[in-house]
Amino acid sequence: MTAVQTATDTILEVSNLKTYIFTRAATVKAVDGISFNLKKGETLGIVGESGCGKTMTALSLLRLVPRPAGRIVEGEIVLNGEDILQKSEDEMRDVRGRQISMILQDPQTSLNPVFTIGNQLREALGIAHKENKSSMLSRAVDALRKVNVAAPERRLDDYPHQMSGGMKQRVVGAIAMSCEPGVIIADEPTTALDVTIQLQYLRLLKEIQAETGLAIIFITHDFGVVARMCDRVAVMYAGRIIEQGEVRDIFSRPAHPYTQALINSVPKLEQSVDRLYSIDGQPPLLSNLPEGCRFAPRCPYASDQCYEEYPSSYQLADGHHADCWALDADWQGTPIEEFVPPTGTAG
Amino acid sequence: MQAYILRRVAQGILAIFVICTVTFALARVSGDPLNVLLPEEASEEQIALIKAEWGLDKPIHMQYLQYLGKLFRGDLGEAIAWPNSTATELIVQRLPNTVKLSALALIVSGVIAFPVGVLVAIKKDTPFDYVGKLFAILGQSAPTFAVGLILMWIFAVQLNFFPTSGSGGVEYIILPALALGYYNVAALMRLTRSSMLEVLDTEYVKLARIKGVPEWKVVWKHCFRNALIVPLTYFGLIGAVLITGSVVIETVFAWPGLGHLVIKAILFRDYVVVQAVVLLFATAFVIINIMVDVLYAYIDPRIRYT
Structure with a gap:
């Protein structure tokens, strides 16, 4: 667990969250006991390979795990002091949009093609504000202006297919933030955008955060984006958070061999290499997880113990901890020689 | 547009x-x-x-x-098997009957198929869904004449609710319309179900839920209109299904429409009348398709601009 924080500061507290997907053939442990905290105005990055449970974590926080196959089987999600897992489906509708919201990965598909932007935006705004037509209209214009859409009055009557990807993602952002939630989950919001647009979008999110004190959970597999956007980072592997801490600590002293490998696999401009670094092997199937450490089969430091028992969590600095048997109390820093933190691919 | x-x-x-x-x-x-x-x-x-x-x-x-x-000039020719009448006269006599029957069949299938299709989609993998699927499979696999005869046997012969065949008041049209509509109910419902399921799985539906839209609105606003696009295309094909179906059903129930006429004309080898009716069926088919395309463009704005 992270260091104890004052209750007023913490907006979201997740403990021992487990979300499983039950298929006929097997139980897929998509999220298998993760814990983290989020403070107001903070940005937490969740990093990991595809299929490690990042998106399922996000959907769990909104209680939108695909049913009936998926289910949150254990844990607590305390949002604004209330455990949302105890809430009824009706009560959840007041939570979604107003307290926690999400920006989806692909702007091309996240807007309904048969309704205008204005219609979809007003619908979102209407959930928190019941007002007459003209004031809703001006609210919609304001919402678009906030996400830097030019000539918002004219854009309201556009259909999604008449807009560019970057523009659509701004609209999705405006919809997600329309009811001023305290927490926004951004699930790889820039992966589908052009590189030049990516940076603009990230800047926009930062600006809005500075203005509103929004807490952001930033899901990505791009360490460059993490370096640019996040205050803290949680590294996920096979359904668990294997290391988390301040971005500074993680980049300068990555503790878990998987984190080290991930950071190492980001190509560096100043170094010319014959082959890009990659981690050998595949992550385990979430439906068939090994007994011990899930990274052990791919880990260069793995011992017998690693295969037998899941490692306990080591506290390395304030708020920096990692699950690895190779770590012990007098661990001092990165074992990887000449390690240079990446400067960011999005810039 | x-x-x-x-x-x-x-x-x-x-x-x-x-x-x-x-x-x-x-x-x-x-x-x-x-x-x-x-x-x-x-x-x-x-x-x-x-x-x-x-x-x-x-x-x-x-x-x-x-x-x-x-x-x-609008002249379809003199009928061979019906002395002293033109093909046009014969068609004009029978057309209203077929239009009545097809329209009622269409209403029957739409009114049942769309809501039930949506229901079985949102209740996927529950008893609702299984019963719905069974109903659909029966309708799709049973030939219309068999459905017609079964309905006739149950509701006309056994229960005496309706007359077996012929024409007259409203009671005569109900069984043939049900029999004709049922085939489409099944197909339309399955199409609605599968396209609803597809739409329910999209990102924009996820976003609608994320922003806190109530579930009924997610289904009927965000999904239904999108899900309607596929079954609506099928409405065009229904024109054909109703026409071929009406040929069979009108014969089974002795309903004096165009289908009944064309079967007689074929038996009497009246090529003028056959030609005229086939042309009319085909024209109706084309017109229905154009109407569907226009409706389609109205529902899905992306089509209007391409």
């Missing part, structure tokens, strides 16, 4: 022209009309007389032009 409609209408006119040509050709290759018009022992003079009377002595392309010329 206007340009789009104009383009579709122009395509439709071209299609109808092609249909005229094909029906004309098919009527000629399906046998010598003289065999029908004359007894076998007819003399050369009689043959020549009849040929001249029906314009069959002219070369085929002249006959074709003549046929087109008459069509253009």
